[in-house]
Amino acid sequence: MKVYLSHSVSEGDIALLDELEETASGLGVALSRSPRPWEPRTSMPSAVREAILASDLFLVWAMAGGEHLYFVNMEMSFVRNVRPRLPVFVIMDRNAPRTGFLQLPGGGSRCGGFWFDPGEPQWAFGHAHHLAFDNAEFAALTSAPFRAFIEPAIEKLYRHLGWKAASNGAAARAGG
Numbered sequence: 001m002k003v004y005l006s007h008s009v010s011e012g013d014i015a016l017l018d019e020l021e022e023t024a025s026g027l028g029v030a031l032s033r034s035p036r037p038w039e040p041r042t043s044m045p046s047a048v049r050e051a052i053l054a055s056d057l058f059l060v061w062a063m064a065g066g067e068h069l070y071f072v073n074m075e076m077s078f079v080r081n082v083r084p085r086l087p088v089f090v091i092m093d094r095n096a097p098r099t100g101f102l103q104l105p106g107g108g109s110r111c112g113g114f115w116f117d118p119g120e121p122q123w124a125f126g127h128a129h130h131l132a133f134d135n136a137e138f139a140a141l142t143s144a145p146f147r148a149f150i151e152p153a154i155e156k157l158y159r160h161l162g163w164k165a166a167s168n169g170a171a172a173r174a175g176g
Contacts, residue, residue, distance in 0.1 A: 001143045004055035005033045006075045008066030008096070016160040017061070023152050028145035031059075034075060036068050044078060052078060057146055058088045060113070064095035073100030087141040089113045091157070121158045128154040 003024065007017060017033060024031045032051040038044070052058065058079050060072055077100075079086050090113030092098075116124045131138045132147040139147065 001028060001057070001145045002030050002032065002055045003057045003059050003146060004052050004075075005031045006058065006060045006072045007034060007036070008062040008068040008072050010063065010065030010067070013063050013065065013160070016156060019156050019160075020061075020153055023156060024149050027148045027152075029149050034071065036071060038071070044074060048075065049078065052083065052086075055086065057142060058083075058086050060088070060090040060092065062090070062092040062096045064093045064118075066096060069097060069099050076100070089142075089146075091116060091154075093118065116154075116157070118161050118163075121161075121163045124154050124158065125151070 005017070005020070009017065021031045021033065032055065034048055034051070035045065038048070052075065058076070060076070062069060062072060076088070079088060092113070094117045128150045132150045
């Protein structure tokens with residue numbers, strides 16, 4: 001499965017994207033990360049267009065401190081205009097600025113997504129599990145490898161933010 005990863009994260013969060021690519025690869029998901037930045041006053045780079053056109057799913061990953069929502073919205077606009085049936089999944093920090101498509105409920109997602117709150121990891125883990133294993137619409141629009149990727153991706157996110165997953169799927173503050 002090919003997933004285009006559109007992102008707006010801070011420099012300190014780039015390591016998380018690297019981990020997500022590694023995790024995805026081990027589950028049969030090829031993440032194609034969007035380059036940042038590219039010149040927004042020119043047309044979208046052909047490599048970006050080609051990667052989106054070749055993808056099976058469009059994943060948005062937006063965190064507080066990211067400065068690339070303009071690029072995310074341009075890529076989402078391309079999807080809406082050129083590949084309107086492409087499933088879109090949005091994972092967005094409640095504290096991240098919201099612009100364009102990301103102002104919409106669910107971030108304008110077509111098959112799933114959620115706002116996450118760094119202070120409430122248990123909810124995010126529960127929601128990720130529900131999407132991956134219980135949500136029929138999500139299952140119909142995504143493949144098994146992507147569904148298998150969601151829970152560990154959220155776990156990596158919370159570990160990155162200083163939280164760790166407890167064995168029962170809930171979360172506990174790292175170190176205590």
